[in-house]
Amino acid sequence: MGFRILALGGDGIGPEVVDAGLKVIDVLASLEGFDYSLEEDLLHGAAWDAYGTFLRDETLEKARHADAVLVGAVGGANWDDLVPNGSPVEKDGLMKLRRELDVYAGLRPARAYNALLARTPFKTGVVAGANVMVVRELCGGPFFGEPRGIETSEDGVRCGFDNAVYSDLEIERIARVGFELARRRSGRLVSADKANVMESYVLWREVVTEVGARDYPDVKLIHLYADNAVYQLCCRPNAFEVILSDNLFGDILSDLTGSIAGSLGMLPSASLASAPVIGERVRPGLYEPVHGTAPDITGQGIANPLGAILSVAMMFEHGFAMPDVAQRIEVAVDDVLNAGIWTPDLGGSATTVHVTDAIISALRA
Numbered sequence: 001m002g003f004r005i006l007a008l009g010g011d012g013i014g015p016e017v018v019d020a021g022l023k024v025i026d027v028l029a030s031l032e033g034f035d036y037s038l039e040e041d042l043l044h045g046a047a048w049d050a051y052g053t054f055l056r057d058e059t060l061e062k063a064r065h066a067d068a069v070l071v072g073a074v075g076g077a078n079w080d081d082l083v084p085n086g087s088p089v090e091k092d093g094l095m096k097l098r099r100e101l102d103v104y105a106g107l108r109p110a111r112a113y114n115a116l117l118a119r120t121p122f123k124t125g126v127v128a129g130a131n132v133m134v135v136r137e138l139c140g141g142p143f144f145g146e147p148r149g150i151e152t153s154e155d156g157v158r159c160g161f162d163n164a165v166y167s168d169l170e171i172e173r174i175a176r177v178g179f180e181l182a183r184r185r186s187g188r189l190v191s192a193d194k195a196n197v198m199e200s201y202v203l204w205r206e207v208v209t210e211v212g213a214r215d216y217p218d219v220k221l222i223h224l225y226a227d228n229a230v231y232q233l234c235c236r237p238n239a240f241e242v243i244l245s246d247n248l249f250g251d252i253l254s255d256l257t258g259s260i261a262g263s264l265g266m267l268p269s270a271s272l273a274s275a276p277v278i279g280e281r282v283r284p285g286l287y288e289p290v291h292g293t294a295p296d297i298t299g300q301g302i303a304n305p306l307g308a309i310l311s312v313a314m315m316f317e318h319g320f321a322m323p324d325v326a327q328r329i330e331v332a333v334d335d336v337l338n339a340g341i342w343t344p345d346l347g348g349s350a351t352t353v354h355v356t357d358a359i360i361s362a363l364r365a
């Protein structure tokens with residue numbers, strides 16, 4: 001019967017880069033000889049325009065039954081001010097999807113590509129060899145905490161407020177993902193928090209320390225305040241391997257690592273409902289480029305598809321337990337970058353289709 005894949009392009013450049021990812025899957029299916037079935041559906045703004053909701057129940061059902069979900073990106077000015085009834089997650093189709101599937105483990109890898117070193121803002125010696133994994137908690141923290149809102153007091157002063165809240169259970173499960181990945185890499189885990197000023201991060205630090213001492217004594221755990229972590233990452237990107245962070249700091253840290261790769265458009269992610277186990281298929285899983293909908297370049301056919309294509313590589317690794325196929329895609333990405341076939345964000349003039357076709361040729365070669 002094969003793998004069941006659901007594709008949700010979303011908004012802006014989302015559908016453009018998801019199309020690129022789907023082409024790569026299709027070629028690999030024939031090269032590697034596996035079957036798959038594909039369903040496509042709308043998410044967020046596109047779903048709102050068609051159905052008046054950011055995420056339909058039936059889309060959620062399809063996602064629950066899929067072996068892997070390929071996501072583009074969501075959001076845009078057309079939909080920012082819409083306030084659907086219900087809880088805050090109703091305002092964002094992707095956040096609701098992550099939350100409903102409980103894909104709390106955001107794996108966001110970034111590496112320095114030799115062909116692109118000069119495209120990064122770093123000196124070559126500083127960034128060469130960098131290979132960082134940000135492990136971002138995706139289903140809790142200040143993006144979801146309640147109460148939240150904007151209230152106007154009697155004297156007309158408006159107050160916006162959010163609640164940064166994490167339970168020990170939420171911290172423990174994401175910490176385990178961080179420790180597992182650190183164990184597979186260098187055996188070092190950096191945890192970023194603001195335990196110096198916020199209670200939720202005091203608990204974060206306590207629980208991460210406990211989990212490490214109890215179950216991962218072989219992993220060297222380093223706590224950094226998030227502001228310092230960002231600074232250190234800018235100064236010495238190749239000194240980091242795995243960074244554990246909450247939903248908020250993980251969002252910021254993972255965009256920052258786009259500078260290591262040479263463009264935000266290069267970065268893939270996997271959003272998983274459990275820690276990945278080598279050789280086992282993880283379900284459910286969303287595979288999504290880190291970038292957003294890039295309204296400034298939407299519809300021009302120049303979006304960098306490599307973040308989405310590398311997300312497909314993560315789909316093969318974690319969703320289908322086919323790490324050799326993931327590797328094959330990564331090699332093809334290197335080949336295409338080395339050949340100078342670059343979209344404008346990398347300083348080139350190739351189109352999305354041009355880069356995607358080059359990846360496919362490299363896969364076939």
Ligand code: NAD
Binds near residue numbers: 073074077293295
């Ligand atoms: P963005 O990631 O969309 O764009 C930031 C910059 O990077 C822009 O200059 C854009 O052109 C460029 N860029 C991003 N992806 C690229 C690609 N694949 N190829 C070439 N250039 C690329 O972030 P933003 O501008 O802050 O947000 C735009 C919209 O996207 C907002 O509505 C925001 O809410 C949404 N957003 C969605 C997600 C998501 O769906 N996961 C993530 C971030 C932002």
Ligand code: MN
Binds near residue numbers: 251290
């Ligand atoms: Mn982000």
